[in-house]
Amino acid sequence: MAKTPVNFTLNGSPRSAFAGPGQNLLDFLRREVGDLTPKFGCGQGTCGACTVTIDGATHLSCLVLAESVEGRAIGTAAGLPDGATLDPLQEAFMDHFAAQCGYCTPGMLVSARALLDANPRPSRDEVIEAISGNLCRCTGYEPIIAAILAVAEGRARA
Amino acid sequence: MTLHKGRGFAAINYPIGMNLGGDPSQALVHSNPDGKFTVALSAIDLGQGMKSVTRQIAAETLGVPIADVYVDTADSDTGPHDMGSFASRGTHRMGNAVIRASEEARQVMLEAAAEELEVDAGDLVTDGQGNIHVRGAPSRTITTMAASQAAQFKQGRTIAGRGIFLVPLSDVDPETGEMSPVTTFAHAAMLVTVEVDDETGEVAVTDMQSAYEVGRALNPKLVEQQLRGGAWMGMSHAAWETTEPHYPARDHRPEDFNTYLMPGPGDIAPHHISILERPAEDGPYGGKGPGEMCANPVLPAVVNAVYDAVGVRIDELPVTPEKVLRGLQANGGAKPRQAL
Ligand code: FES
Ligand code: FES
Numbered sequence: 001m002a003k004t005p006v007n008f009t010l011n012g013s014p015r016s017a018f019a020g021p022g023q024n025l026l027d028f029l030r031r032e033v034g035d036l037t038p039k040f041g042c043g044q045g046t047c048g049a050c051t052v053t054i055d056g057a058t059h060l061s062c063l064v065l066a067e068s069v070e071g072r073a074i075g076t077a078a079g080l081p082d083g084a085t086l087d088p089l090q091e092a093f094m095d096h097f098a099a100q101c102g103y104c105t106p107g108m109l110v111s112a113r114a115l116l117d118a119n120p121r122p123s124r125d126e127v128i129e130a131i132s133g134n135l136c137r138c139t140g141y142e143p144i145i146a147a148i149l150a151v152a153e154g155r156a157r158a
Numbered sequence: 159m160t161l162h163k164g165r166g167f168a169a170i171n172y173p174i175g176m177n178l179g180g181d182p183s184q185a186l187v188h189s190n191p192d193g194k195f196t197v198a199l200s201a202i203d204l205g206q207g208m209k210s211v212t213r214q215i216a217a218e219t220l221g222v223p224i225a226d227v228y229v230d231t232a233d234s235d236t237g238p239h240d241m242g243s244f245a246s247r248g249t250h251r252m253g254n255a256v257i258r259a260s261e262e263a264r265q266v267m268l269e270a271a272a273e274e275l276e277v278d279a280g281d282l283v284t285d286g287q288g289n290i291h292v293r294g295a296p297s298r299t300i301t302t303m304a305a306s307q308a309a310q311f312k313q314g315r316t317i318a319g320r321g322i323f324l325v326p327l328s329d330v331d332p333e334t335g336e337m338s339p340v341t342t343f344a345h346a347a348m349l350v351t352v353e354v355d356d357e358t359g360e361v362a363v364t365d366m367q368s369a370y371e372v373g374r375a376l377n378p379k380l381v382e383q384q385l386r387g388g389a390w391m392g393m394s395h396a397a398w399e400t401t402e403p404h405y406p407a408r409d410h411r412p413e414d415f416n417t418y419l420m421p422g423p424g425d426i427a428p429h430h431i432s433i434l435e436r437p438a439e440d441g442p443y444g445g446k447g448p449g450e451m452c453a454n455p456v457l458p459a460v461v462n463a464v465y466d467a468v469g470v471r472i473d474e475l476p477v478t479p480e481k482v483l484r485g486l487q488a489n490g491g492a493k494p495r496q497a498l
Contacts, residue, residue: 041415042415046414046415097382097383100205101204101205102205127423128423128424131423132422132424135420137391138205139383139386139390140386140387140390140429141422141426142390142426142429143386144423145423
């Protein structure tokens with residue numbers, strides 16, 4: 001079946017790749033584009049492991065048709081570090097031991113970054129709300145909430 | 159509707175590992191010519207931190223910097239044999255195997271260094287910074303890299319070690335069933351506070367206070383993280399997770415994250431953890447294993463707290479609103495055991 005060329009930006013860089021008929025954005029990013037940071041957890045919009053941003057807003061990439069991102073700006077966890085400098089959220093996740101197996105981590109980071117970009121000083125309840133679509137089976141969530149709040153309150157390593 | 163508050167307590171002993179076939183773990187350790195060591199294991203890191211802890215154990219035993227040790231758990235086809243990552247056995251079984259393998263490798267490393275320095279291997283010490291020197295004479299020194307290169311290119315030696323940890327298989331007494339399958343126990347005690355809604359039957363865990371005795375906490379931050387996440391899982395087992403309503407029949411079962419419920423970030427309770435260290439005699443540097451026991455005390459403590467709050471004794475997990483409501487109905491309403 002015919003593949004469709006899709007032009008978009010990934011973490012600020014222009015990219016093009018062919019999307020298969022009906023291919024979802026998660027599969028497209030992982031297989032055709034080679035960004036392995038969005039994870040497949042459920043494929044049906046319930047776990048949040050595949051969270052990316054499209055034009056700055058969070059989306060579950062497993063539920064987005066790849067063809068529909070033509071001309072749009074995709075953001076993933078791979079775009080968080082600035083060269084060799086990690087995003088303060090990444091540093092805070094390490095300092096707070098906010099990852100065990102790490103499977104939920106890229107999606108958590110994308111949700112947390114989107115929250116802080118929109119609302120740099122969120123309350124604890126706002127942090128909980130922002131990550132409530134991201135399931136974690138390992139940490140019990142508290143270390144993740146603590147890491148995000150540390151960045152929000154300016155307590156994290158810069 | 160009334161919210162009833164209750165407190166429940168539970169204490170557990172948790173056996174480390176199991177005794178089926180002796181529960182063996184093997185480890186292989188070797189150095190490369192750059193003086194860095196690879197530890198090969200077949201049990202895997204599930205996120206609990208086994209790679210970090212076995213790396214610490216290897217570095218400590220070898221006497222080299224932790225940065226010079228790489229733990230490879232990649233492949234159970236090609237690696238040494240292991241029973242696996244379960245039964246809270248990782249730190250204890252693999253850690254002991256890693257100590258033995260590292261001791262053997264360290265001995266060869268010291269012999270290689272001794273040949274270069276023209277001294278007796280028994281007179282050599284490591285500084286943990288990548289140097290080997292003569293005891294009392296720090297200037298007579300060689301780096302672990304130089305010793306490894308000499309072994310590899312001049313002396314024709316492999317700096318390598320093998321280790322196994324095996325608990326002698328315990329026979330079962332046919333008369334009494336008595337056996338001693340376990341060499342070490344970890345312990346925990348937990349106090350939880352719940353709120354039970356007598357109209358909806360919902361149970362919310364609002365506070366957890368715990369003490370876990372883990373032998374020596376080889377990596378205190380990892381231990382705390384494991385306890386925190388594991389206790390959350392225990393809370394989930396106690397009040398959320400189930401394949402009901404028709405278990406074990408597979409129809410109408412929860413089959414995805416939409417219907418198999420677990421507490422989310424908004425459902426967690428503050429958890430105050432105290433870690434008690436009583437180094438185990440047969441543990442690697444005294445370590446036992448926090449593993450599964452992080453979750454275990456939460457379940458009985460929650461059930462006891464519900465009994466304390468409304469007088470309903472739940473004897474089948476999880477504690478669902480339906481079971482609480484049926485219990486309340488049978489009892490003729492909430493019968494708090496005490497005013498809190
Ligand atoms: S993989 Fe997209 S939400 Fe689970
Ligand atoms: S760290 Fe394992 S799922 Fe979150």
